[in-house]
Amino acid sequence: MQDDPLADFCLVLEGTYPWVMGGVSSWVHGLIDRIPEHSFYLWCVVADDKTTQKEMSYELPPNVVGIEYIPLVTRAVQGSSNQRNMEGWVQQLPALLEILIDGSTEHFASAMRALDPLEPVNPEALFARPDVWQILLDIYQSEARSESMLDFFWTFVNSLRPIIHLLGAPIPKARVYHTISTGYAGWLAARASQVTGSPMMITEHGIYTKERRIEINQAKWILDRNSNREGPERELPYFRNWWIRSFAGLSQAAYDSAARILTIHYGNTALQIRDGAASDRMEVIPNGINASRIAEAVQAAFPRDGDAPFTVGFIGRVAPIKDLITLIDATALARLQHPDLRVRVMGPSDEDEEYAESCMDHARRLGVQDILTFDGRVNVLDVLPHLDVVILTSISEAQPLVLLEAYAAHLPVIATDVGASREMVFGRAGEDQSLGQSGLITPIGSPVATAKAIVRLAKSRDQCRSMGEAGYQRVRRFYREEDMIRSYRRVYDEILNQGVSV
Numbered sequence: 001m002q003d004d005p006l007a008d009f010c011l012v013l014e015g016t017y018p019w020v021m022g023g024v025s026s027w028v029h030g031l032i033d034r035i036p037e038h039s040f041y042l043w044c045v046v047a048d049d050k051t052t053q054k055e056m057s058y059e060l061p062p063n064v065v066g067i068e069y070i071p072l073v074t075r076a077v078q079g080s081s082n083q084r085n086m087e088g089w090v091q092q093l094p095a096l097l098e099i100l101i102d103g104s105t106e107h108f109a110s111a112m113r114a115l116d117p118l119e120p121v122n123p124e125a126l127f128a129r130p131d132v133w134q135i136l137l138d139i140y141q142s143e144a145r146s147e148s149m150l151d152f153f154w155t156f157v158n159s160l161r162p163i164i165h166l167l168g169a170p171i172p173k174a175r176v177y178h179t180i181s182t183g184y185a186g187w188l189a190a191r192a193s194q195v196t197g198s199p200m201m202i203t204e205h206g207i208y209t210k211e212r213r214i215e216i217n218q219a220k221w222i223l224d225r226n227s228n229r230e231g232p233e234r235e236l237p238y239f240r241n242w243w244i245r246s247f248a249g250l251s252q253a254a255y256d257s258a259a260r261i262l263t264i265h266y267g268n269t270a271l272q273i274r275d276g277a278a279s280d281r282m283e284v285i286p287n288g289i290n291a292s293r294i295a296e297a298v299q300a301a302f303p304r305d306g307d308a309p310f311t312v313g314f315i316g317r318v319a320p321i322k323d324l325i326t327l328i329d330a331t332a333l334a335r336l337q338h339p340d341l342r343v344r345v346m347g348p349s350d351e352d353e354e355y356a357e358s359c360m361d362h363a364r365r366l367g368v369q370d371i372l373t374f375d376g377r378v379n380v381l382d383v384l385p386h387l388d389v390v391i392l393t394s395i396s397e398a399q400p401l402v403l404l405e406a407y408a409a410h411l412p413v414i415a416t417d418v419g420a421s422r423e424m425v426f427g428r429a430g431e432d433q434s435l436g437q438s439g440l441i442t443p444i445g446s447p448v449a450t451a452k453a454i455v456r457l458a459k460s461r462d463q464c465r466s467m468g469e470a471g472y473q474r475v476r477r478f479y480r481e482e483d484m485i486r487s488y489r490r491v492y493d494e495i496l497n498q499g500v501s502v
Contacts, residue, residue: 007041007065008496010174010192014045014185018058018067021348021377022317023401024205025057027287028180033061034485038492041172042067045184070169072162072184088114089121089164090131096163099249101139103276105256112167112194120168123161147238151223155239159246163187171195176495179254182208182275183247186254193257199495201260203285205398206419207271211321212247214396216240218320252276259495264399265420266428283491287399288484291475294381294408301385310458311342312414313387315380315402316394318349318356323416325362326393329447332366334454341458343372346383384409388464389457394418395444403439404479407471412464413439414453424474432478438471 011017011032017025032040040063046052048071060067095111098104126132136156144152166184171192177200179189186202193200216222217240224237236244255261255277263269264287273279312331316322324345331343349356356374363369375383380402384390390406391414399420403413415421422441427433440453457464 007172007174008038008176009492010041010043010172010177010189012043012045012177012179012185012189012192014181014183015047016180017044018042018056018060019044019046019051019054020317020351021057023398024180026401027205029058029061030481031485031488032064034481035489035492036061036063039063039065041065041174043172043188044069045166045188046071048073066172068172070166070188072165082119085119086121086126086129088118089126090129093126093132093135096160097135097139099253100159100163100246101249103245103249103252105253108190108253108256109194112191115167116171116195121164123157123164126164127157127160144238148223151239155242159243163246163250167191174198176201176492178203180205182251182254183212184250187250190253190257199259199498200254200257201262201491201495202254202258203262203264204268204272205264206396207268207275207398209244209248209251209275210271211396213244214321216243248275259498260491262491265423267420267423268398285484285487285491286479287401287404288479288481289401289404289408289475290481291404291408291472291479294384294405295410295472297381298385298409308386309340309342310338311344311386311388312391312454313383313389314343314345314347314391314393315378315383315405316347316392316400317351318345318347318359318374319351320355321394321396323393323395323445324359326445326447326450327391328359328363328366328368328372330393330450330454331363331368331372333447333451334458335368335371337451337455338458341371341454343368344375344383344387345373346375346378348377349374380405384411387411388461389414389439389454391450391454392416392421393442393450397421399424403471404475407438407468407475407479410465410468410472412457412467412471414450414457415439415441416444417441418444427474428478432474435473435477436466436470438467438474 011028016022017028042064046069052069092111092114095107099108136153140149140152162184166188175198177189177192177198179185179200179202181204182202189200222239258281261272261277261282262285263272264285266284269282269284272282314327318324335341360374363372389412390402392400394416397419403415403424406413415425425439425441426437427435442449442453
């Protein structure tokens, strides 16, 4: 282990804080900032070195005692080719493949401990060994012989390369490892916990395996050729199923190693259990925000012109999972019934620049570029006073912070029926539900339903105001930042006192 200062908590992050803006990153920043009595070390999985060459999107709080990043894609793969060292990796390879193929973590802990003293291995040299080739060939013959052997080889290599690369990363010292997802970050945290004996915990916002399934189903880089398999495990073409199985295996390793498994809304718990999480370690801690800060900023803004066009705001990353194509299509339809309409897309577009450009091209093709603008990164406190409604057309969400921010500004929302959106709009039960409806819910991928929702609110400012008031009361009573922080302080104290991994 490296000689970093001992931190109370090592936050293990993937593709988010502190370089990438978004709901999860805002949550992480708030958690660190609001718990100053604990020290934090940031262990970040990033796509490549380019990510860290950008300016950080957040100023690190003073209780962050260190940061280290691990790029999944590197220009030069380093690693020892020492024969004894290489044989140690080969010996543990079957345990890694058990996880990816069958989700079995029976030998995970012993493999992590056996690999820790070894030097990092060069994956290319590992895959070139005849004994590793035989392992690969056995798998191919047992379950993929109808597929191209060449395609199988490269799928196998490409799925194993980042996993092996992460196993060679030095482990920062910490009393607890807290991963903010499963997947690659969860894999790192599970490995660190098993090697060091320090406990680990998980907080899932979106369910990692669900989001990877969506991406893999849509991916154009996966070859589908001969996939005439039968049975529930072979409904997808083989190579898509292979990638899904590998991510599910990484998540299983994280769940099995975690002392505590947290999420932000009750709808996620069934998905976590389906993916192998132990129900007796689970707890729901809803997101919370400082609603007063937003409400004060809105009140301090100049009164909005009553003749201003009805303005719909999307605030978030410009990424495929946000399904902005549906929003653009809905804008074109809504304009036919409500010409006095403006739509603002506000958020970073550098995560998937090709997708962002395709969205802008689509807006131009539909002729809505004059009423739908891409405004880039914004400060929500600056833009919320100028909106009439906040919209989300995502195909997957957890408990979107942007909806809570809209409520704090007395704004109604339009959101797809994903994650916690429905309970955030209608209330969970009892007093929450009695507050009334704070927005409209639409089906995933439905421009027609989305357009109808926009027009409905555009034609009824009274309904906008009543829904916005219901949302404001909801966020003030049931989604308070102080409640969330109090719960995390309790969980942190409990796991620190536990002091050993499961």
